[in-house]
Amino acid sequence: QGLNHTLLLFVFLIVYKTALKVANSLNGRANYSCKSGYEKPDGVTQAICTRDGWMPERLCEAKNRCSPPPPIEDGDIMRSKPEYEEGEKAEYVCPRHYAMEGGPLTCRNGQWTGRVRCIKEMDRNNLRLLKDWLDKIYSQHNHHLTFRCKSGKRHDGRVAMRQQCIEGVIQLPTCV
Template sequence: LDDFFIGQTMVVFYSVNMLKPHDSCEFLQRYSPAAPPSSPFHISPGACGKPPTIDDGIILAGIKEHYAENDQVTYGCPLYYTIEGGPYKTCINGEWIGEIRCNKPCTVDRDATNRHNIEFKYTRSDKIITEHNDMIEFRCKRGRRIGPVSMRQRCVHGVVDLPTCSE
């Protein structure tokens, strides 16, 4: 491991000889705006490091080796997930700015409805996958609703409360 300073910024390199066979060969470097522009360690003020990951999301566009002020990356979410905020993060003054969240869908299947003695009100399907914030309506297979949970429920970040009906 070698480290040294350029201006006030410490530059760190990991030697390939220190890596074990199963390790990845990832070099960690911190660049300095104080380095001469011709130096490989120079980057312009305001540049950003690697864009952050987001839960359940991926970067769709804008991936590069180095990021300068005002560079953008575009995020996306999987099928049935909804994106909240974004879809961009922008490099501003050395930080990635932009709020993005991938909201999980809700899945309700036959096993869950059977346990609660309910069925979907508007479909004969055995399974529903619905997006965050969508409403699902149920009805009793037999009997009547028991408990405080309404027959109309909203999907909230992958969770939907299920009503229960008596046998």
């Protein structure tokens, strides 16, 4: 019967890529470590030889890692790397004049969870320029811009719809 347990141990060695110090007797204990990319389940420190085989049954398990996070439209990933550990977060940055909504994404069970996107400030505030035939507006210092709400939205009244550009900054009103 000791031979069966030893044979079973070697099967574990091949399948789970572990290194064990063999203990051949019933109730014998063996210290072991898992190879790179694998980990012991639930922080187990030793394997025990039982009548039914080695316990824990699964000596080493593949780590739940994520591949690089998905790209997002109008945004970039900060410090991308080839693999991410369980619970690790991927952070994104948005360009000037865009606002981040949601984020960061989190690596959970080998999948990315969460939601993140970069949206144009005016889209976020449901605004249009009064002169909506202009796709982009470049305003000079001290010049004024007038906004209006997108169809079906109403001005919340906190910031006036006519704003002055001061040193490249314009306060944006909000429509809800």
